[in-house]
Amino acid sequence: MKHPLALLVALLANLACTSTRVVDPHVWRATPGQAAESIPGPLKNFGSFDSFSDALKAACPLILSKPNASVGHLLEQNPELALRVSTEYCAWLYYTPEHKYELSMLTDQEEPGDALHGAASCLLPPNVDDPRYTPTSIQYIFLLHNHPFAMEPSERDIHLATAMANAHGLVAQAGNRKVPLAVVAFFSSSRDAQHATCDGFYQYIPATSELLKWHNTENTWRKEKLGEVKWISPTRFIIMRE
Numbered sequence: 311m312k313h314p315l316a317l318l319v320a321l322l323a324n325l326a327c328t329s330t331r332v333v334d335p336h337v338w339r340a341t342p343g344q345a346a347e348s349i350p351g352p353l354k355n356f357g358s359f360d361s362f363s364d365a366l367k368a369a370c371p372l373i374l375s376k377p378n379a380s381v382g383h384l385l386e387q388n389p390e391l392a393l394r395v396s397t398e399y400c401a402w403l404y405y406t407p408e409h410k411y412e413l414s415m416l417t418d419q420e421e422p423g424d425a426l427h428g429a430a431s432c433l434l435p436p437n438v439d440d441p442r443y444t445p446t447s448i449q450y451i452f453l454l455h456n457h458p459f460a461m462e463p464s465e466r467d468i469h470l471a472t473a474m475a476n477a478h479g480l481v482a483q484a485g486n487r488k489v490p491l492a493v494v495a496f497f498s499s500s501r502d503a504q505h506a507t508c509d510g511f512y513q514y515i516p517a518t519s520e521l522l523k524w525h526n527t528e529n530t531w532r533k534e535k536l537g538e539v540k541w542i543s544p545t546r547f548i549i550m551r552e
Contacts, residue, residue: 334376337399338415340435348439349402351414358410362451362489365403365411369454370496370508370526373399373416379456380498380506393430396458400432403494405449405484406440413454414438421466430458431466436477449482450474453493460497463514463521467493468539468547472516480517490517514539521549 336353340346352358356372359365374380376399384392402414421431432455438448453474455467471493481488492515498506510531513522519538524531537551 334416336372336416337376338417339419340417346435348437349414349417349435351402351404351438351440352412353401353415357412358406358408359412360410362403362405362411362484365413366452366454366494366511367508369401369403369413370511373401373454373456373496374498374506374508376416376418376456379458380460380500381458382460382499383501383503385459392459396430398430398432398455398458400434400453400455402434402438402450403452403454404438404440405451405482405489407443407447409485411451411484412440414440434470436474449484449489450478450491451482451484451489452491455493455495457495457497457512460499460509462523462536463493463495463512467495468514469545471514475516490515492516512536 338350356368357365359368376397378395378397379399381392381396384395397418398420399416399418401416403411404414405411417432417434419433421433434453434455437445438450439445440448453471471491474493475491478491481490492513495512497509497511499509500507508526510523510525513524514520515522519540521536521539523534523536525534535552537549539547540550541547
């Protein structure tokens, strides 16, 4: 029979290892075991916006403010911890029949199995459920997410953007303008654990094959073309660098 003190220590250890997710009104999660086809929208008290550029500038600091959305400050101190706690949040930026850009709720649900391999990912449903509009009246603009390590779009990002473009169209009709669907990955270069700055984002545009990096310096945005994605088969590609 175990000593009472040993039992107490074991109980406390178990409690310490039990993680509980704080309820965040911005974050939505599907029922465990459910393969969600849509994510709720719009995000309350966020929009709406007259331009997608204004929506992006507002979404960037919002997403990067979430817990462990940027872990650059941990890389030098504890790389293993940085890998373990890094979290991706994702959402749809979409265009409505009222000629406004809206953000869906965020989700932080990972791809199955990624947590076991120390990889950060975010499983974004393919559709938005905005009860104000019929599903076919919504135009899908950008798949938004963060990159905790400020890295370029991953192979998964590029494949996901391509799949979503196949589902929703390469180009959205947003009022009088056409906007190509793209995947956007916000990043922060800050080493301040409490104040992640919006330092820019990466963007891959399936319609043009462009891979871009947008730099934000004191609210002045500059575009850098990194290269183009060249598909060498239906499932394989290479990046042609500038």
